Amino acid sequence: MASETVERAASRLKLTKQDSAPLWWAKVLRQIAFYLVLLFIWQKLATSNLWSTGTFAGPVDVWGTLVERFQDGTLITAIAVSLRRLAIGYGISLILGVILGLMIGLNRYFDETLGSLILGFQALPSVCWTPFALLWFGLSEQAMIFVVVMGALFSITLGVDAGIKNTPPVYIQAARNMGARGIALATQVILPAALPNIIVGLKQGWSFAWRSLMAAELIYVTLSLGGLLENGRDYVDASLMFAIMLVIIILGMLINGLIFGPLERVVRQRWGFQQ
Amino acid sequence: MGQQTVSTFQQFEHRGGDVQVLPASNVALQVTDVSKTFVSKRRIVEALRPVDLEVAAGEFVCFLGPSGCGKSTLLSIIAGLQEPTTGKIWANGKQVKGPGTDRILLFQEAALFPWLDVQHNVEFGLRQAGIKARKRATIAHQFIETVHLKGFEHSYAHQLSGGMRQRAAIARALAIDPAILLMDEPFGALDAFTRDRLHTELESIWAETQKTILFVTHNVREAVALSDRVIVFAPRPGRIVREFHIDLPRPRNLEDHNLVDQSAEILQVLRSEMVANEEEENHG
Numbered sequence: 001m002a003s004e005t006v007e008r009a010a011s012r013l014k015l016t017k018q019d020s021a022p023l024w025w026a027k028v029l030r031q032i033a034f035y036l037v038l039l040f041i042w043q044k045l046a047t048s049n050l051w052s053t054g055t056f057a058g059p060v061d062v063w064g065t066l067v068e069r070f071q072d073g074t075l076i077t078a079i080a081v082s083l084r085r086l087a088i089g090y091g092i093s094l095i096l097g098v099i100l101g102l103m104i105g106l107n108r109y110f111d112e113t114l115g116s117l118i119l120g121f122q123a124l125p126s127v128c129w130t131p132f133a134l135l136w137f138g139l140s141e142q143a144m145i146f147v148v149v150m151g152a153l154f155s156i157t158l159g160v161d162a163g164i165k166n167t168p169p170v171y172i173q174a175a176r177n178m179g180a181r182g183i184a185l186a187t188q189v190i191l192p193a194a195l196p197n198i199i200v201g202l203k204q205g206w207s208f209a210w211r212s213l214m215a216a217e218l219i220y221v222t223l224s225l226g227g228l229l230e231n232g233r234d235y236v237d238a239s240l241m242f243a244i245m246l247v248i249i250i251l252g253m254l255i256n257g258l259i260f261g262p263l264e265r266v267v268r269q270r271w272g273f274q275q
Numbered sequence: 276m277g278q279q280t281v282s283t284f285q286q287f288e289h290r291g292g293d294v295q296v297l298p299a300s301n302v303a304l305q306v307t308d309v310s311k312t313f314v315s316k317r318r319i320v321e322a323l324r325p326v327d328l329e330v331a332a333g334e335f336v337c338f339l340g341p342s343g344c345g346k347s348t349l350l351s352i353i354a355g356l357q358e359p360t361t362g363k364i365w366a367n368g369k370q371v372k373g374p375g376t377d378r379i380l381l382f383q384e385a386a387l388f389p390w391l392d393v394q395h396n397v398e399f400g401l402r403q404a405g406i407k408a409r410k411r412a413t414i415a416h417q418f419i420e421t422v423h424l425k426g427f428e429h430s431y432a433h434q435l436s437g438g439m440r441q442r443a444a445i446a447r448a449l450a451i452d453p454a455i456l457l458m459d460e461p462f463g464a465l466d467a468f469t470r471d472r473l474h475t476e477l478e479s480i481w482a483e484t485q486k487t488i489l490f491v492t493h494n495v496r497e498a499v500a501l502s503d504r505v506i507v508f509a510p511r512p513g514r515i516v517r518e519f520h521i522d523l524p525r526p527r528n529l530e531d532h533n534l535v536d537q538s539a540e541i542l543q544v545l546r547s548e549m550v551a552n553e554e555e556e557n558h559g
Contacts, residue, residue, distance in 0.1 A: 018479050040376075083285055135505065166385075170382055170384060170386045171384075171386060171388060173374075173380070174382065174388075175376045175379070175388075175399070176356070177354060177355075177374045177375075177376075177378075177379055177380050178376060178379065178399055178400035178447075178451060178519055179375075179376045179400060179403035180399075180403050181403075181453075184403060188399075188402075189388065192388070193388070193390070193392040195390065230486060237494065249535040270390065270431050270433055271389045271390070271433075272389055272432065272433045
């Protein structure tokens with residue numbers, strides 16, 4: 001029986017997980033040690049005079065800049081501006097992506113035509129849309145948001161599409177048998193059944209959106225994370241550049257760790273992909 | 276039991292063109308000349324030769340046969356999830372033209388929606404029917420009790436054992452109150468102990484609710500233990516070869532020697548049919 005084999009494999013997986021569980025603190029210790037060594041080397045390099053003034057900064061200077069920028073409010077404003085652009089652009093991509101994904105996932109003709117076009121656009125790095133965005137929307141918020149949309153939209157669309165195409169037919173059959181039709185079938189069965197794949201698309205979409213937003217903010221400088229980074233270059237202030245890069249890394253990790261990570265775990269577990 | 280084993284069997288030859296029509300109120304299901312042929316690029320597969328079949332309301336019928344004999348295909352056609360190549364089906368007085376809530380299909384994998392807890396799975400069909408939330412909850416509650424899943428209302432499929440999943444699927448089907456339950460090897464993936472318990476529970480649910488049940492299995496003893504009538508299928512091409520009426524008193528015991536004898540006889544028929552089939556294939 002195939003299901004028996006699966007169960008046996010699953011119980012074996014569980015065993016290996018339990019075996020490695022008591023060692024988590026050792027892993028954390030190794031990571032702390034690694035970063036301490038890294039900070040030490042970084043500080044040594046910064047005080048070694050290998051770079052000319054302003055082109056390199058050590059962790060002590062970077063920390064000072066972070067505190068200073070935090071206290072004068074520029075850092076908070078910059079983060080708020082960048083996250084707002086991300087949220088608006090990502091929200092638009094989410095709505096459009098689900099609609100487009102449903103269209104190409106459920107209709108063969110949309111799949112053949114629109115589907116192929118979206119695959120093509122997905123292959124185009126979204127930064128390539130920045131010149132057009134500036135041409136069409138000028139130096140404006142809309143231009144930034146447009147680039148974010150172009151970054152996230154196609155990944156989300158393809159995630160929804162893959163989710164629909166990989167849905168076990170038995171769910172659809174059971175739902176139709178129980179009287180689900182049309183929009184109820186789409187929203188209550190097809191979309192939730194596709195959720196594991198949709199989340200993969202959402203996660204990829206967000207990381208593309210984040211990357212393209214940072215690229216776009218470097219070109220059109222306002223008070224934003226990308227803008228501060230560009231400021232750092234203009235004023236030959238490596239300390240500011242490192243500080244902003246750190247903030248960008250930490251924000252990215254936070255969004256992954258607090259939103260997409262738990263979301264993916266819950267869905268994968270509930271949908272039966274892992275124990 | 277007093278009866279001789281042989282006398283408890285009423286064996287039928289597969290019927291020809293003439294269909295005997297029972298009084299309409301008593302017939303839950305009428306299958307007339309239904310066949311299924313799959314056509315692919317390379318070849319034509321006769322999945323099911325034309326079948327005529329009548330099932331009385333409240334009857335428990337098993338479709339028995341090895342894989343590839345068309346028994347699941349027929350069930351799926353009756354459910355309205357597949358189109359027959361030829362023939363027509365009437366269920367509860369209406370011609371079948373697609374899926375309907377008067378015939379609910381249960382699957383081997385239970386097919387509980389993993390994003391809903393047991394309670395909301397059971398409410399699913401009621402929600403589609405536009406029944407108000409409070410009434411849905413009451414009905415769901417009742418059927419969750421019927422299948423002995425009280426306390427698991429808020430569990431998800433991944434937290435349930437295989438047997439509990441099937442119970443939840445049965446509750447989900449019963450909540451819709453279909454006249455006919457179509458069960459496609461629902462206990463095929465369960466261990467023997469769980470299967471036995473679910474047999475007993477299914478039998479008592481059937482006795483209580485008076486549902487018509489069509490039950491697909493490849494397990495001869497399961498078929499004899501549960502049904503009023505066993506319809507034996509043979510593969511390549513899928514077709515009905517025999518019918519057996521099982522008149523053993525209920526509740527039945529799997530160890531009962533009459534039941535064992537009947538199972539043995541049906542198995543014998545099935546074996547000889549398959550041997551004949553293989554010889555034919557070898558000669559052809």
